[in-house]
Amino acid sequence: MRGWSYLAKRVSFSLMTIFVATTLNFFLFRVLPGDAVRNLSRVPHASPDLKAQLRRQFGLDKSPWEQYLLYLRELAHGNMGISFADQKPVRGAIVEALWNTIPMVLIGTIVAIVIGVATGVLAAWWRGSWKGSIGTSFAIFFYAVPTQWLALVLLIAFAGLLPSHGMSDPYLLDDSTGAKLIDLGRHLVLPATTLALTLYGEYALITRSAMLETLGEDYVLTARAKGLLPRVIVRRYALRNAMLPVTTLIALSLGYLVAGAILIETVFSWPGIGYAAYQAVVERDYPMLQGTFLVLTFSVVLFNLIADLLYARLDPRITL
């Protein structure tokens, strides 16, 4: 029973957070220099009438408070507005972008978690030897490297071998499902690899330091005194306990991923949510910006909640 009331409390707190973030976002975009009207009316012979007309059409002639209340009312009905740029409903565009982002982010993240945790465990186990140093050095390198730089290097290195742009080949002759999937997979390789490499370093370093801590605990010494095999000690004792902070940190970092792949999606023109956010900033497309940021806020808050619940699930000492 205590668990449910805790959950209710956490969920209502999360909703509050989302509301506050949404409000801040709404006003934040409106203090950005430049606006959508100036952008759209950048045509020869644009008259003040045209600008006023656009302003009225987008509702930008109303006061910010009016616009805000209008936005909230429509949002409550599930309406995220019409994009300034292409006059299409934002919701459909965001759902489509999300569907494009998720496979790429999911694959990249899973690869990063597997490689990162494995590297971290081995680097901790081999601490002080050259094998451990190599693992740690690579992790630090990929943690430190700017995402867009790594993306460009991979792009240059594999251009020609693998598609570098978008998520499907428009000139694909064979339109069977299998061929389409293979084509998607080939497009996925570079962005997903970039994501995996930039993430794995961080995961490896977190895992390593958590492992070094648990390997020094008394219960690990007890486990060794009991004559358990090293791999059992690492898995059941050191890693199992190290996974408590690691899981939380990974869950938290996943929250940023949904929209956080902006740099990668921009370099590889991957039509996902990050790329949509980038485009919306360029075009000062307020409804689209609000939509993408709402998704980002939602995912950060959601994964925070998941991290909390997961922690309680993994650690018997924590009851909700």
Next chain:
Amino acid sequence: MTLLEVRDLNVWYSLDEGGENHAVRDLSFTLDRGERMGLVGESGCGKTTALLALMALLPPSASVSGQVLLDGQDLLAGGEAIARQHRWRDLALVFQGAMNAFNPVRRIEDQIIEPMLTHGTRTSDSARDRARELLEMVGITAAAGRRFPHELSGGMRQRAMLAMALACEPRVLIADEPTTALDTMVQAQILALLTRLSDELGLAVLLVTHDLPVVSQVCSRAVVMYAGGLAEAGPVADLFHRPAHPYTRLLFEATPDLHSDREVVSIPGAPPRLDEPIVGCSFRPRCDVPLEVCSDRAPRPLSVADNPGHVAACWHNGGAR
């Protein structure tokens, strides 16, 4: 009859900044079957290092020389694989306080079962029965085995730790300050339990502590360590009434006694640094009766008054000039 014999045990830790810390120096002692022996000395004198060396559990930065003979078989000669087979089956270890000696995310029972399955001494089902039996034997209910370590009190956890130590029916139980973190009542209960188990199971106990009253209460013999080496060893009564090493005498004088008016003294000074060579007797700077020879040469452990069970490393105890 001798069960465990430690011969000329030396441990050096290599230090990060270069040099070595000679933590255990030429330590030799024997432990008989079913005997309870204390290993006494102040903090940092190498007690814990010595017992970790017995089980080959020291970190890679440590180098060890000497022999640890169990029924004549050297436990340290065969490398990690051989040492692992002896752990818990022959030598089991109970740690200080046992606060963190259990894995916090596994149930007590599962942790008791683990060594039996690893060493193949029991099948899965009989191991579970055995775990419940052991928990009842140490005075907690078998149901407590289904709990997580944090759900038990400190005293219960230390009892569970003892139950775990007995899982594979070891011949020697090494207890490293098993009662330090517990309050006095619980401490007395745990020591009584330890004594009872040792009597009932014929279990040899090596009790490592800095608490002399505990040693005299539980053990028949004791080894007094100073600066990594043996200062004096013998029956507890002899150590108390006829100490042959000034350190032993001063240790007892430094222990408060309710039943006498004797003043409690402290031993001035501090133990020597172990990362530098020690010339002469390691206790000389703090000794209240130093001789001239003490600063030149280190005394060797010799029998006291021709009693082979009582040895002391002190020039007052004789030895060739």
